[in-house]
Amino acid sequence: MKYLLVFSILFLAGSAYAQTPFRDTSGLTLNGIEWCEENYQLYTFIGNDFFEHHQHSIESRLCGNLYNDDLWPYSEHDRYQKLIEQSRMYYNLEIQESSDEAKTGIVDTKPVNMEEIPQEVAQQQKELEKSIAESESNEMDANVQETEVVNLEGGGCLIATATYGSEMAPQVQSLREIRDSQLMNTNSGASFMGGFNHWYYSFSPYIADMERESPAFKEMIKIGITPLLSSLSIMSYAESESEVAVYGIGVVLLNLGMYVAAPVMIVYKIKSIL
Structure with missing residues (x-):
């Protein structure tokens, strides 16, 4: 009762x-x-x-x-x-x-349509590592392994999707195209995406939730990621393993300059004037 x-x-x-x-x-x-x-x-x-x-x-x-x-x-x-x-x-x-x-008085925290959530984090990483290892050891199976990795990594960017309102937004589709056509078609790119996703999904859900709750914060994020998205377009020119590595390093250095070095220099200049 x-x-x-x-x-x-x-x-x-x-x-x-x-x-x-x-x-x-x-x-x-x-x-x-x-x-x-x-x-x-x-x-x-x-x-x-x-x-x-x-x-x-x-x-x-x-x-x-x-x-x-x-x-x-x-x-x-x-x-x-x-x-x-x-x-x-x-x-x-x-x-x-x-x-x-x-x-x-017995509470079941799982939804009614499921008994167990599939694909835990450890299983995801295990399958990804196995896929990459097999593609490196057997060139004939490379295309198959890359397809499995693409399926594993499928989905949109949470922050970009929340920022632009839809997975069908041109900016989000551009990111997906770079991931699928350039990064995931090389061993180094697939390996990078595995580590990146593990790091990215540790914080992106919280950022996306904050964007949905605060239009002002959403606009700040949009302004902040615009240079990043523009720089990533360089990756669309990479067609081989070596080019992906070279362009990738270039993009990383470029963004370090924009988001770290430039602000530090500006602050330093302001302090020197004052």
């Missing part, structure tokens, strides 16, 4: 504030589906921690259900509408599960 009373209070309170930018009173909105898409890469990297990261919100649980639904890979023109409809079914199931948990 106690649990039922607690559930009733929480349910009524939740219903009063049920409508958010990502969902309404029946399921996810279009913005919610796009939010799921933006977070899919993070989900595949951190597994169960994805839900804890989002404080086990109903939005994250609905995304988790959709990620494990056969409909998620669907790519026809009505994909968003079908996913929205599917999210409504899962929303009702989540409410029912919450009701059952209130009666039994």
Whole structure:
């Protein structure tokens, strides 16, 4: 009885504030589906921690259900509408599960459509290292291994997607094209992306969340990453292993100059004048 009373209070309170930018009173909105898409890469990297990261919100649980639904890979023109409809079914199931948990006192933190989150971080890194090692030792299997790595690394840039509003934005697609066509087609590039993604996804979800919450912060990030995106376009001219390495080092040095050396020199000049 106690649990039922607690559930009733929480349910009524939740219903009063049920409508958010990502969902309404029946399921996810279009913005919610796009939010799921933006977070899919993070989900595949951190597994169960994805839900804890989002404080086990109903939005994250609905995304988790959709990620494990056969409909998620669907790519026809009505994909968003079908996913929205599917999210409504899962929303009702989540409410029912919450009701059952209130009666039994047993709480299950996983979404209703899944028993175990696939592809934990360690498994991701293990598969990536194996793929790179095999491509180096067997040139005949290189194309196959590169395809596996591309699939493993698929997904958009969380910060750029949040900054420009969509994975289909030209800036985001440009980053994806450089990654898939230049970096992932070489052993050194694929190796770099493995280490980079491990570092990048340790902080990018928080930046992307802050951008969605603060338009002013979003504009600051847009201004800040514009020179970086422009410099990365140089990589589109790299066509071989050696060129990827040379251009890559050049891009790194260029950005160190723009983001580190130049500000330090400006501060030094200002101090010397004062």
